[in-house]
Amino acid sequence: MCGIAGLIDASGRASAPDLERRARAMTDAIAYRGPDGSGVWQDAATGVALAQRRLAIVDLTETGAQPMISADGRWVISYNGEVYNAATIAASAELAGFKFRGTSDTEVILESFAQRGIDRTLADMNGMFAIALWDRATRTLHLIRDRLGIKPLVYTANEQGLCFASELKALLAAGLKREIDPASVASFLRFGYVPTPHSIFRGVTKVKAGEIVSIDAALKISARQYWSIADAANAGIANPFTGTPAEAEAELNGLLIDAVGGQMISDVPLGAFLSGGIDSSTVVALMVAAKRGPVRTFSIGFDVAGYDESKYAAAVAAHLGTEHRELTVTAADALAVVPQLAEMYDEPFADSSQIPTHLISKLTRGYVTVALSGDGGDELFAGYNRYALGYGLGGLAARAPASLRRALAAAINAMPAGLINAAARLLPPRLRPSNPADKLRKLAAVLPLDREAFYLRLVSQCPDPAALTHGVAEHPIGLQWQPPAGPDRFVEQMQFFDTATYLPDDILQKVDRASMAVSLEVRPPLLDHRVVEFAWRLPRRMRVHDGQSKWLLRRVLDRYVPRVLVDRPKMGFGIPLAEWLRGPLRPWAEDLLDPARLGGGLLNVPAVHKLWTEHLSGERNWAYALWTVLMYEGWRRRWAENPARPEVMPLSEPAL
Secondary structure: OEEEEEEEEOOOOOOHHHHHHHHHHHHHOOHHHOEOEEEEEEEOOOOEEEEEEEOOOOOOOHHHOOOEEOOOOOEEEEEEEEEOOHHHHHOOHHHOOOOOOOOOHHHHHHHHHHHHOHHHHHHHOOEEEEEEEEEOOOOEEEEEEOOOOOOOOEEEEEOOEEEEEOOHHHHHHOOOOOOEOHHHHHHHHHHOOOOOOOOOEOOEEEOOOOEEEEEOOOOOEEEEEOOOHHHHHHHHHHOOOOOOHHHHHHHHHHHHHHHHHHHOOOOOOEEEEOOOOHHHHHHHHHHHHOOOOOOEEEEEEEOOOOOOOHHHHHHHHHHHOOEEEEEEEOHHHHHHHHHHHHHHOOOOOOOOOHHHHHHHHHHHHOOOOEEEOOOOHHHHHOOOHHHHHHHHHHHHHHHOOHHHHHHHHHHHHHOOHHHHHHHHOOOOHHHOOOOHHHHHHHHHHHOOOOHHHHHHHHOOOOOOHHHHOOOOOOOOOOOOOOOOOOOOOHHHHHHHHHHHHHHHHHHHHHHHHHHHOOOOEEEOHHHOHHHHHHHOOOOHHHHOEOOEOOHHHHHHHHOOOOHHHOOOOOOOOOOOHHHHHHOOOHHHHHHHOOOOOHHHHOOOHHHHHHHHHHHHHOOOOOHHHHHHHHHHHHHHHHHHHOOOOOOOOOOOOOOO
């Protein structure tokens, strides 16, 4: 795991020392991504420089250092990530007899690019990666991102040249103009993230998951997909799994054994996040089953009722016999992270689980350098609560008139939150949802909607961004995928949109920033592309059966962990945000909501303050919308309003 950056200077005047200085300044801005070493390669004749900060995981010697030049001298690579099947690629016929200098996956994929070509190599690669590959023969730069978008990669270009990097901080260090894109602000207010390929700054593009962006000597940019979730979904639906449930369970178990085993490769200490839920428990169980020595697991708990899963994690850890460590987090511990968020996320980001994700990353990094996670299970095996709503409301929308659905929504909204929560406490603990009033309010918000609007409302932090931005239009949302003809597939559409958007832009980027801030590499074995492709072949009854989500994944876990230890309502990885905004976070929030500074002219200040007033009174719960506004304002003051700070150095060259 590393941080990468680089540039193409089109002026023809850049000297070798100048190129090296500029590239090094870019990686210095993201040094925490790779504290174990740094390197720069430059070619003044072409105005190209590649740079890297290294977090050494496999081959800790200098033979694994980057940027790396191929044996034939044609290719140069700067690469962030891990390729778990490098040994298999190294054994391919074209590389037979090749004498590798070291044992790094970097050298294997570089020589495979050189000997076997880009497309064949990418087709074989199993891993997470962001790659900058320079072809010295054709003077072409290839920027490549892994299939699911686990590792980030951004770039900006104009007639003066091009810069690319793992994070925006590095582009700012190269002199990127801090011009905010209003459409990106509106999109951020809706989703809590800026959707790919857009960026918060004008002129910056995110490389898409499964995409190759190629830049030739004339700075002409072309892009193509070498893999897409749409193709995987269509292929899976067209070729459904036709075996028995037992056969499906055996096949999924085998895929997961191979995925987890492959991702345990490391020359440094390795562990796993463990919440005690289905996904992380499955990953940890398979790590233990691999019998490669003691497995270290980590969890955090909150001293707030309704948000603590640590006892479940401890029970699973005890059953599996892991070396388990947990940290009980107080409100003060969590609140201390809040002022760091704008520094950690150099683009606005408003998933409040960023706080516990950073805290568990910090705990874990005290003991290991690599951690496996359970990310991806909800998207692949229909685990989110919104899928259950989709099953129910899909039929309801078809049978019940909109007027009836509107009346039902109004009745729910008229019920006091305290009454809803009190009624929920009468349910048995295993059936009692967390935050029942909030969940019913969400249900009321979507009951009157058609399917597309229903999904959009469920994933919106702010349902009406235009009202908070003086009517600024969002970027086109682009939810165009239609599954092949057949039975009703609304839930599959939801899964597809989540895997194509929410997963890479929210979940995976949250984990990347929260973990890399403490130099921890996190690997998600459930997102092995073979598992993803298999999941799309499963008939719906093997994902959700008799109202139970993740049905097939649960059956795999049953082989290793008693069902009683993991069978409970989905809780999520959150914080008591609504209460904290009315309590200990109120002074911080009110400083950011200062009308004299709020939004820098882009936000509708009276509309925001109406949300704040209603939230403080308890009349409404606007926690998610307010958190999104607060994260934007905190980011804006740090990255768009303040003058440059030492880690973001303005350069003398013309700014991109």
